[in-house]
Each structure stands twice: as C-alpha cells, then as structure tokens.
Amino acid sequence: MNLFFDPNLNTDSREVFIDKSEINHIEKVLRKKRGDFLNFTNGKGIEALVEICSNRNDFTFKVRDIVHHTIKNQNTHIAISPLKKTSFFELVVSKATELGIREITPLICEKSLRKSINYDRCKKIIISSLKQSLQYYLPRLNEAIGFKDFILKNNNGMIAHCSEGEKITISKALKKVKNKLIIIGPEGDFSLDEINFAKEYNYNEVTLGSNRLRTETAAIVACSLMLASE
Amino acid sequence: MNLFFDPNLNTDSREVFIDKSEINHIEKVLRKKRGDFLNFTNGKGIEALVEICSNRNDFTFKVRDIVHHTIKNQNTHIAISPLKKTSFFELVVSKATELGIREITPLICEKSLRKSINYDRCKKIIISSLKQSLQYYLPRLNEAIGFKDFILKNNNGMIAHCSEGEKITISKALKKVKNKLIIIGPEGDFSLDEINFAKEYNYNEVTLGSNRLRTETAAIVACSLMLASE
Structure with missing residues (x-):
C-alpha cells in the first residue's frame, strides 16, 4: 500500500490535489491508471480512498470514501538539542516520526553548538x-x-544524560511520570546545572543502557523504548 | 573519556601503536601531551591504560595497566538483508554496534536487491x-x-516481517527463545515461503509496533528492544 498526502483534504473534500512530480511517480513508477484507487491522508487523522479519473490529458483524483482514524501514542514527546551535523538531527526527526512520536521540540541547551534547525527540511522529512x-x-x-523555559512549561518527564545519577529504566520511569516526555541533550550532554534544574521539576533520570550512545542513537532508542511500552 | 583501538594489544604488550592520523588528533584536537594517559582496547576485552611518552620527535605509548572486561549481551545477533542504499545498511551496523550487539550477519533473501556489502567500510564503522x-x-x-542456509545453521530465533501472522512483542518472544537472534528482511520484506521456512525452524514472528517501519529503522528498533531486555 502507498499513502499520499494532501494537507487540504477534509471531510467535505470531493477531490484531492498533489504535486506534478507525485503524479509522475504514480503513473510511471507505480503504474497506476484511470479507475485505480489510492489512499490519501491530511495528516490530521483523515484517510481518503481516492479514484484516479482523467480529464483530457490530466489525472484528477476523486474522493470515494473517508475514514477517520483515532490518534495513537498521544502525549508522546521528545525534546532534543539541535546537533552539530544537521543530518543527525534530521535522522532523529525521521525515525521518531516513523515510530509514531506525537511531538518533537528542538531544545537549546547550554552546550548546544547549534541554536536552530531547518524547519522546511524537517517538515518535508516528517x-x-x-x-x-x-x-x-x-x-x-x-x-x-x-x-529552562521548556522545563518550566513541561514539568514531569524523563531526562537521559551521561553524568552520574540515580538512573532508572524508561519502562520503570513511565510508571511514575504523567507525560511520556523525554529530553536529550547536545553532543556535550546537559550541564550539571541543567540536570539539577530538570530534577527540581520532577524529571526522572533514565538510563538507555550501559554504553555511551551517540546523541542521535540515544534519541532513537529513547523513542523506541517509550513507544514500545504503550 | 576517549577510547583508542589497537588490534594487536595483548596482555603482554608493553607498548601500543596507532595511526599517524590518530596521533595528530591526540596532539592537536585532544591537546594531550607527554605524561598524559589514554585508554586503549583491542576489541577482545582488554583495556590498557597507556602513558604518552616521547622519543625524540615522536610520541610512544607505554602500557601502564591492563584491565580485562567481561563480555555483555552475549549471544545477541542480528541478521539483516543488505539494503539498496549501502548507507542504510551501514547505519544499522553502526547503531547495532553502539547498542552492544555481538554478531551481525548479512542475510541474502529472495527479494534482496543487493547480495553483498562493503566489509572494509563496515569494519571501520564497527x-x-x-x-x-x-x-x-x-x-x-x-x-x-x-x-535458508542461515536458518538451518541458526534455528530458534525471531523474525520481524510485515505480512500477516501471529506476532508477539520482542519482550514476550525473548522469554520463549534460546538465542537473542532476530532476522530482518530486505526493503520488499521476506517472501511467504521464507517466513514459513523460518517458522518451521522455531522462529517466533515478532511485532515492532503498528507502524510500517523502514528496514533500517526496524533493525535499529529490534536491536534496541532486544538489548533493553538484558
């Protein structure tokens, strides 16, 4: 099955619209033709079953059925520092999305070498x-x-860091915290001041195993363990 | 802490040897000098504490102490098809190693688009x-x-696939299987024939969650869940 994306699709839509390049892909790679069906989503819970129709030389896409999906993994959230190599941050965005995380926040920490991310690229990856x-x-x-602004807005979560601390596993922490929220620092880790600040606001220190993981690996593992315990 | 690698290090070594490029890194980036200590491993369980000495213009590295580490995660094994994009296979090799997997096998399946991997690159990544x-x-x-050769040699494991099946979670499967061994197919998944063959040889079908994961994501998630339940 292939899923296509039209952000403007809604329950009243009678037709969907997609990029010329995607139409090419549908025709040339997937070898779909008039009368075939495709699945579309708007990324807000709607799935539309769409029939390929043709109108002179152009394809048009008529909505034939609409399904509402319920949301899964609600309130799962990862906040992670932008990384020195943007491709590593984008890898996290891509894998966290695949795994079904609901919220991603770029977190500017004391030792963050970068203070921003490329939103347009990240949105395309998502x-x-x-x-x-x-x-x-x-x-x-x-x-x-x-x-600090983030912690004040979102207290009660999990912090993964490499310094000493009384760490518990993610599955144990999930029994104690209200939100499935984990924060991951930059390459140089959180500062001790940041760790203590988070602890004051009811963050549990968690372990991701005994090996020192690269930041992007830690983030993917954290998402995978957090979502596995749904 | 930084860890360096010398495959020839053994319990009797009095000195370690590394690449010129690494010496540059130690001197110019890490700013280490004569009298400082470094940690080396041979990748076979030995860690050596090494003192930087100098000999005219060259650094030499004298072993001052040797520690034997016990092996962790013994008998953890992932077998995965080579992937169309070699960088995706190499991403799996890199992340599986970080996570502490003990054995990696390239598995040639019916729908494998590639039948080989670049061993030299993979060994460097490891x-x-x-x-x-x-x-x-x-x-x-x-x-x-x-x-099939692989399954005959390694029966009793876990198979992750996207077809229908009576799937259980990895944590449940780990209570039933003798070996912490998981197999992951190529982009087009295992064939039904392959899935049935594995089942005959006591492979448990496992689920990695309800989303359809990219092959490399599935492999990383499988390693992370398998090693988290040590």
Whole structure:
C-alpha cells in the first residue's frame, strides 16, 4: 500500500490535489491508471480512498470514501538539542516520526553548538516518514526553545544524560511520570546545572543502557523504548 | 573519556601503536601531551591504560595497566538483508554496534536487491562505533549467507516481517527463545515461503509496533528492544 498526502483534504473534500512530480511517480513508477484507487491522508487523522479519473490529458483524483482514524501514542514527546551535523538531527526527526512520536521540540541547551534547525527540511522529512510508515497524524514540530523555559512549561518527564545519577529504566520511569516526555541533550550532554534544574521539576533520570550512545542513537532508542511500552 | 583501538594489544604488550592520523588528533584536537594517559582496547576485552611518552620527535605509548572486561549481551545477533542504499545498511551496523550487539550477519533473501556489502567500510564503522560507545568487545561481522542456509545453521530465533501472522512483542518472544537472534528482511520484506521456512525452524514472528517501519529503522528498533531486555 502507498499513502499520499494532501494537507487540504477534509471531510467535505470531493477531490484531492498533489504535486506534478507525485503524479509522475504514480503513473510511471507505480503504474497506476484511470479507475485505480489510492489512499490519501491530511495528516490530521483523515484517510481518503481516492479514484484516479482523467480529464483530457490530466489525472484528477476523486474522493470515494473517508475514514477517520483515532490518534495513537498521544502525549508522546521528545525534546532534543539541535546537533552539530544537521543530518543527525534530521535522522532523529525521521525515525521518531516513523515510530509514531506525537511531538518533537528542538531544545537549546547550554552546550548546544547549534541554536536552530531547518524547519522546511524537517517538515518535508516528517511528511515523507508519515507516508512511509502509513500513519494518519503528523507529529507536531515545535519552535526551538531554551532549556529552562521548556522545563518550566513541561514539568514531569524523563531526562537521559551521561553524568552520574540515580538512573532508572524508561519502562520503570513511565510508571511514575504523567507525560511520556523525554529530553536529550547536545553532543556535550546537559550541564550539571541543567540536570539539577530538570530534577527540581520532577524529571526522572533514565538510563538507555550501559554504553555511551551517540546523541542521535540515544534519541532513537529513547523513542523506541517509550513507544514500545504503550 | 576517549577510547583508542589497537588490534594487536595483548596482555603482554608493553607498548601500543596507532595511526599517524590518530596521533595528530591526540596532539592537536585532544591537546594531550607527554605524561598524559589514554585508554586503549583491542576489541577482545582488554583495556590498557597507556602513558604518552616521547622519543625524540615522536610520541610512544607505554602500557601502564591492563584491565580485562567481561563480555555483555552475549549471544545477541542480528541478521539483516543488505539494503539498496549501502548507507542504510551501514547505519544499522553502526547503531547495532553502539547498542552492544555481538554478531551481525548479512542475510541474502529472495527479494534482496543487493547480495553483498562493503566489509572494509563496515569494519571501520564497527571500530569507530566501538570506540565512541566505550566498549571493549568488537561484534562479529559474518560473511553474507543465503536465507535458508542461515536458518538451518541458526534455528530458534525471531523474525520481524510485515505480512500477516501471529506476532508477539520482542519482550514476550525473548522469554520463549534460546538465542537473542532476530532476522530482518530486505526493503520488499521476506517472501511467504521464507517466513514459513523460518517458522518451521522455531522462529517466533515478532511485532515492532503498528507502524510500517523502514528496514533500517526496524533493525535499529529490534536491536534496541532486544538489548533493553538484558
């Protein structure tokens, strides 16, 4: 099955619209023709079954059925520092989306070497991962925010860091916290001041195993363990 | 802490040897000088504490102490088809090593688009990930092997696939199987014939969640869930 994306699709839509390049893909690669059906989503829970029709030389896509999907993994959230190599941050965005995370926040920490991310690229990656993994809800990609502001807004979560601490596993922490929220620092880790600040606001220190993981690996593992315990 | 690699290090070594390029890194980036100490491993369980000495214009590295580490995650094994994009297979090799997997096998399946991998590149990636994650045992990277030959040699494991089946979670499957061994197919998945063949040889069908994951994501998630339940 292939899933296509039209952000403007809604319950009243009678037709969907997609990029010329995607039409090419449908025709030339997937070898779909008039009368065949395709599945579309708007990334807000709607799936439409769409028939390929033709109108002179152009394809048109008529909505034949609409399904509402319920949201899964609600309130799952990862906040992670922008990384020195943008492709590593984008890898996290892609994998977190595939795994079904609902919210991603770029977190500006004391030792963050980068203070921003490329939103346009990340949004494209999110849509591509959503289609690939056959999901119907786009995760929210928030604006970058400073560490302390984030903690004040989102208390009660999990912090993964490499310093000493009384760490528990994610599955144990999930029994204690209200939100499935984990924060991951930059390459140089969180500062001790940041760790203590998070602890004051009811963050549980969690372990991701005994090996020192690269930041992007830690983020993917954290998402995978957090979502496996749904 | 930084960990360096010398495959020839053994319990009787009085000195270690490394590449000129690494010496440059130690001197120029890490700013280490005569009298400082470094940690080395041979990837076979030995860690050596090494003192930087100098000999005219050259650095030499004298072994001052040797520690034997015990092996962790023994008998953890992932077999995965080579992928169309070699960088995706290499991503799996890198992340699986970081996570502490002990054995990696390229598995040639019916729908494998590639039948080989670049061993030299993969071995370099393994050493780099080992150093990064502060581990002392290199995982074994096996020769590529055909699907059925592999199953005959390694029965009793877990198979992750996208077809219908009576799937259980990895944590449940781990209570039933003798070996922590999971197999992951190519982009087009295992064939039904392959799935049935594996089932005959006591493979448990496992689920990695309800989303359709890209092959490399499935492999990383499988390693992360398998190793989290040590």
